Amino acid sequence: MLKLGIPSPALRQEHRIAMPATPHIRWTQRAPVARTRMRVAALLFGAAAWAMALAEPVEVSIACRCVEGGVNGSEARWLKRVVIPEYVAAAKAQGRDVAVKLREFAGSAEQMSQQLALDFATGQGADLAEFDGFQIPGFVDAGLLKPLDEVAGADANAWEGWSHIPDSAQALVRFRGKRYGVPEQTDVRMIFYRRDRFRAAGLDADHWQPRSWNDILDAARALKRHDPASYPLQIDAGVAMGEATTMQGWLMLLAGTGEELRDAQGRWIVRSPGMLAALDFYKTVYIDEKLGEARTQRLVSGRNRSFTDFQRGKSAILIESNWFYYTAIDPQGDFPIPDRDELVGWAKMPARTPGSAVRGQDFVSVSGGNSFVLNPHSNHPHEAWLLLAFMNSASVLRSYQEYNEHLCVRDDVLPPHSEFLRASGRELLPLTTIRPIDADYEKVSAEIQRMTESVIANKLSPRAAMAEYAAAVKQIVGADKVVALDTSAATGVQAPAIPARTTGADHHAE
Amino acid sequence: MRNSGTFSSRIGVAFMTPAGVLVTLFVVFPFFWIIAVSFTNRSLLGASALHPQLVGLKNYLDLFDPATFWSQGGFGPSLWLTVQFVVFSALCGQVLLGLVLAWISRELSPRAKSLLQGIVMLAWILPDVVVGFAWFAYLDRDAGTLNQLLRGLHVPAADFLIEHPFLTICVFNAWRGAAFSMMLFDAALQSIPPSYLETADVVGASGWQKLRDIVLPLIRGHIVTDLILITMWTFNVFTPFLLTAGGPSFETDILPIYTYRIAFKSFEFGKGAAIGVIVMLINLAFSLVYLRLAQRGLRKKGKAA
Numbered sequence: 063m064l065k066l067g068i069p070s071p072a073l074r075q076e077h078r079i080a081m082p083a084t085p086h087i088r089w090t091q092r093a094p095v096a097r098t099r100m101r102v103a104a105l106l107f108g109a110a111a112w113a114m115a116l117a118e119p120v121e122v123s124i125a126c127r128c129v130e131g132g133v134n135g136s137e138a139r140w141l142k143r144v145v146i147p148e149y150v151a152a153a154k155a156q157g158r159d160v161a162v163k164l165r166e167f168a169g170s171a172e173q174m175s176q177q178l179a180l181d182f183a184t185g186q187g188a189d190l191a192e193f194d195g196f197q198i199p200g201f202v203d204a205g206l207l208k209p210l211d212e213v214a215g216a217d218a219n220a221w222e223g224w225s226h227i228p229d230s231a232q233a234l235v236r237f238r239g240k241r242y243g244v245p246e247q248t249d250v251r252m253i254f255y256r257r258d259r260f261r262a263a264g265l266d267a268d269h270w271q272p273r274s275w276n277d278i279l280d281a282a283r284a285l286k287r288h289d290p291a292s293y294p295l296q297i298d299a300g301v302a303m304g305e306a307t308t309m310q311g312w313l314m315l316l317a318g319t320g321e322e323l324r325d326a327q328g329r330w331i332v333r334s335p336g337m338l339a340a341l342d343f344y345k346t347v348y349i350d351e352k353l354g355e356a357r358t359q360r361l362v363s364g365r366n367r368s369f370t371d372f373q374r375g376k377s378a379i380l381i382e383s384n385w386f387y388y389t390a391i392d393p394q395g396d397f398p399i400p401d402r403d404e405l406v407g408w409a410k411m412p413a414r415t416p417g418s419a420v421r422g423q424d425f426v427s428v429s430g431g432n433s434f435v436l437n438p439h440s441n442h443p444h445e446a447w448l449l450l451a452f453m454n455s456a457s458v459l460r461s462y463q464e465y466n467e468h469l470c471v472r473d474d475v476l477p478p479h480s481e482f483l484r485a486s487g488r489e490l491l492p493l494t495t496i497r498p499i500d501a502d503y504e505k506v507s508a509e510i511q512r513m514t515e516s517v518i519a520n521k522l523s524p525r526a527a528m529a530e531y532a533a534a535v536k537q538i539v540g541a542d543k544v545v546a547l548d549t550s551a552a553t554g555v556q557a558p559a560i561p562a563r564t565t566g567a568d569h570h571a572e
Numbered sequence: 573m574r575n576s577g578t579f580s581s582r583i584g585v586a587f588m589t590p591a592g593v594l595v596t597l598f599v600v601f602p603f604f605w606i607i608a609v610s611f612t613n614r615s616l617l618g619a620s621a622l623h624p625q626l627v628g629l630k631n632y633l634d635l636f637d638p639a640t641f642w643s644q645g646g647f648g649p650s651l652w653l654t655v656q657f658v659v660f661s662a663l664c665g666q667v668l669l670g671l672v673l674a675w676i677s678r679e680l681s682p683r684a685k686s687l688l689q690g691i692v693m694l695a696w697i698l699p700d701v702v703v704g705f706a707w708f709a710y711l712d713r714d715a716g717t718l719n720q721l722l723r724g725l726h727v728p729a730a731d732f733l734i735e736h737p738f739l740t741i742c743v744f745n746a747w748r749g750a751a752f753s754m755m756l757f758d759a760a761l762q763s764i765p766p767s768y769l770e771t772a773d774v775v776g777a778s779g780w781q782k783l784r785d786i787v788l789p790l791i792r793g794h795i796v797t798d799l800i801l802i803t804m805w806t807f808n809v810f811t812p813f814l815l816t817a818g819g820p821s822f823e824t825d826i827l828p829i830y831t832y833r834i835a836f837k838s839f840e841f842g843k844g845a846a847i848g849v850i851v852m853l854i855n856l857a858f859s860l861v862y863l864r865l866a867q868r869g870l871r872k873k874g875k876a877a
Contacts (some may be wrong), residue, residue: 172837179616179839197617206619301645302819357734360820501618505838516644519821533639 079286102290116479119159122446124179124434125188127174129166133396134389136168136466144461149452160445163188172304185439189446190453193435194305198242199501208438209240214447221451223472226295230400231471234431237499243435244454245471250427250490253278253315253409259378260407263288271409273416273424275318280377282353285378293355294378296368299514300359307514308507309428309497310381315340317426317495324498325545330506332532333546339414341517341524348518356518369397369411381411383430384486388467408482410489417451420495422468427494431471509534525549609842610846621732631846645822647813654807657742657826662806665746667798670753674761675783677754689754696751704814707744708733711815732817737824750812752800760794761787774845795868803858809852827851842853 124141129135136557146162153160165188175197183185183206210218218241223231227245235243245318253272258509260267262286281338285294298311316322331337348356354377358367369390371377380386389463391399391406399405411426413419419426434453437483440446452458459475462468467480469487477483497503512532516522522530610631612626625702634640641648673692677685695703710717711732719729732740772782788795809826818829824832827847835844 176837183616185619200617202618204615204617206617206621208759300821346872357731360734362817362819504617508838512645515821521644521821527644530640530643533637537634537637537640 075523076138076363080439087408093346096168100313109238109505111570116276119161121161121163122440122447123165123182123188123192123441124449125165125167125178125191125427127169127171128166129168129193130397132168136389136392136394137163137326139464140465144465145449145453145458148458151450153448154432157447160449160555162294162449170304175511179204182437182439187437187439189438189440189442190434190450191241195243195431195433196239196305196497196499196503198217198235198435199499200504202237202242204439206247207242207435210242210244210436210447211240212438213438213440213443214450215444216449217451223451223456226456226472228471228473231431234471234496235433240258244450244456246429246432246454246459247468247470248429248431249385249469249492250429250486250494251310251381251383251411251488252427253384253388253411253489254372254380255281255403255409256372256375256378257407258426259285259294259375263378267407268568270407272412273411275315275414277412277478279346279351279353282347282379283351292378292484293353293358293371293394294375295347295353295356296371296379297344297347297381298368299348299511300364301508301511301515302360302362302364304365306365307511309430310383312340312510313341313428313495313497314381314411314426315414317418317428320413320418320420320422322420322495322498323503324500326466328500329543330502330535330539330546331535332535332544333528335549336414336522337528338549341514341527344514344517345524347487348521354518359518365502372401373397384469386485387482388480392447392466397488402422403482405438408486421493423493425493427490429491429494429496431496438509464499506535507536575871579845586853606845606848607840610849612842614841614845616841619684621839622844627842630767631843632850635846635850636842645825647830650823650825650827653738653823653825654827656738657745658803658806662749662802663799665742666749666802667795668752669746669750669810670755671757673750673754674757678761682780689751689758691779692754696749700811700814704811707815734820737816737820741815741824741826744812744815745806745809749802749805753802756794756798757791760791764790764795791867792866799862800859801828803862804855807855 063442063527121184125143125146126134126137128141128368130138130142132138141164147162149162150160167177169177171194174192175194178191178193179185179201181191182201183204194352198207201408213241223244231248232241234245234248235241255270257267260270260281262407265281270281282295286292298306298309300307310514316336319339321331321334321336325351331552333398348352348359351520357551358371363366368377368380369386372380373391387402389395389403393402407484413424416424434442434450436446436450456472456474458473459470460478462471463475463478467477469477469483470493471565477487488506497507508529512534515526516527516530517524532546534543611626611628612624613620613627613630623771635647640646642796643649655747673688674816677688680688700715709715711719713719713729713731713734716730724731728769730736768780768786768790772786802866808828811827812824812826813829816824818825818833830852831844831847836846
């Protein structure tokens with residue numbers, strides 16, 4: 063796993079790609095008559111093109127997973143009220159007539175990437191598209207994305223913004239040494255808790271900070287004792303949650319056991335003590351003690367339900383991205399909590415036991431990133447690049463912060479007001495982890511979702527679910543690219559940092 | 573005569589050509605294309621998208637790989653679930669329900685009959701999305717109409733889509749498709765000369781005897797046609813996706829939904845095509861069995877006569 067470090071301004075134009083020489087055609091061999099005819103034709107053609115250009119502005123389009131008044135509504139408002147009008151005005155001032163169209167997409171993140179894959183494969187789609195960086199390898203290998211400088215020209219490497227985006231954030235859009243988009247924001251994951259429920263159950267409602275998985279379970283148990291009908295804890299699992307299961311649930315747990323998805327040689331780990339511990343944690347939460355509601359996890363619209371449950375106080379502990387705080391339960395968000403700042407606290411996700419996490423850390427986080435890519439089939443790739451660069455310029459992004467504060471990757475665009483964003487970014491970015499940048503990742507991630515589903519639906523024991531995962535991943539990546547660690551002792555020699563029977567998840571007697 | 577014969581066959585060819593071209597383009601070509609793709613690792617994402625390779629039987633072997641065949645959300649459970657779905661929702665549900673409705677409506681007054689048929693037809697002609705959403709809203713645990721009614725009657729509410737998802741899609745599919753069988757059987761019943769049944773009445777045959785000895789043998793051909801069509805449609809029906817999306821935990825993961833996941837969520841076209849070919853072979857096998865049954869019936873009838 064890579065480390066998202068502190069912004070470093072060192073990076074400047076690391077990849078300069080030579081553009082292929084333009085074919086140069088000479089007419090000297092042609093007869094003069096033919097030459098004249100060609101000239102006339104070229105002149106006419108040029109005049110026609112000029113006339114058309116006069117009549118029709120150059121149109122570029124932006125596809126976002128945002129809808130005014132719906133999902134990521136503030137992003138849509140920013141694009142419509144700031145980006146588009148200001149860009150059109152700026153282009154006009156430079157003598158270009160440009161029209162920008164926004165294509166709002168209201169579906170889920172999975173549906174959005176499905177749509178983009180089909181668009182790019184058929185030469186359709188918007189010129190600029192919002193993109194989750196982890197899908198870049200799969201798209202690139204399939205020829206659906208081209209390097210930024212290949213689509214937009216060398217300008218893309220000379221952009222001033224690169225010097226303000228730390229290398230760790232550029233890694234989100236980089237594959238085999240080339241950039242495929244411009245990263246805009248990153249996120250961190252943490253535990254959110256409702257102070258009112260905590261207070262009612264007699265827990266520390268002001269500065270709660272669990273130090274181990276056991277502390278989380280203990281708090282959930284106390285909440286459950288106080289209100290036996292409630293399901294106080296939600297940690298994403300199962301297939302319906304999609305990528306949220308992998309990011310918010312699985313990777314947060316796995317990092318806390320000190321393991322990663324792949325070993326140092328890049329082989330996928332398909333059996334390990336850490337995986338078993340994470341699956342046991344799910345089993346404790348959803349099956350053995352019913353601290354969380356498995357039904358929510360299994361519903362088609364489960365993620366929204368988990369938001370509603372937290373919003374209404376039906377659950378009190380939710381492991382989510384900081385996006386949940388600044389967009390979903392924002393007083394103007396989709397799942398508003400009017401007194402959010404007083405009511406909702408956050409805590410760092412602890413390692414399984416202190417010090418047992420990756421790099422010997424006590425706490426973990428997982429980060430992803432939102433970026434925009436250029437459609438390789440764009441009719442106006444240079445105009446599209448200019449728009450992309452404009453969108454990601456410091457002043458325009460600062461205005462985005464006024465619409466919706468977030469963790470922008472630019473080191474000169476900090477969250478202006480939110481103490482939550484500043485503090486969580488400061489605390490969690492140094493210890494966060496990111497997903498493997500690997501073309502097989504997406505399919506493996508789907509298998510992780512399937513494995514956790516089997517456990518929370520009580521269909522399989524953690525060991526059996528792990529065995530199914532092993533077989534499936536082997537089929538995906540090939541037998542030579544998987545590795546199984548020793549799990550013979552319930553908490554084996556492979557994970558010396560994990561003392562046996564320290565967490566409530568360790569009831570598993572196999 | 574001979575001239576006009578050639579002339580007419582030429583005209584016949586001319587008339588056939590447009591249809592032939594369309595059928596070749598949209599049915600025959602895709603058919604062989606699917607078979608060809610099923611032997612490749614063609615996909616939309618990843619390296620195999622740019623350079624698909626022939627992989628022989630790998631897609632088929634992967635599907636039937638004993639290590640993953642019976643896993644949660646695997647091919648085995650999906651296949652078995654689909655067979656049950658066809659038996660319960662298509663054969664027991666649609667065909668039987670259609671036959672019963674047609675049999676009942678025979679006795680009704682013309683006005684009641686058209687009312688009954690109108691209601692049943694409505695379930696059939698509504699668009700999938702509308703029906704899917706209506707059922708979803710009807711069955712929801714917290715705000716569903718059915719549970720509101722149950723609560724009103726002081727019956728405990730039930731979580732149909734999560735706790736009984738398979739039963740739900742079976743009932744749904746039976747409800748949705750019974751109209752076709754009803755119409756077909758209604759037409760078939762009308763083709764039976766009334767005198768047969770009147771004669772049976774005279775000798776005092778019971779309703780069941782009339783059905784078994786007169787009606788069923790006479791409409792055997794219709795039944796076989798109905799069985800073939802209904803089985804194939806149910807094998808390929810995707811609408812339950814709108815209710816359950818194949819979940820929860822793959823409990824309604826019938827083959828069309830499984831195929832969709834492989835081909836259009838993971839974008840593995842090769843493997844998806846292989847499933848398509850297998851489904852086609854299964855449908856072919858079903859059709860052959862039905863046709864054989866029908867022929868045996870005809871032969872028996874021939875001997876008896």
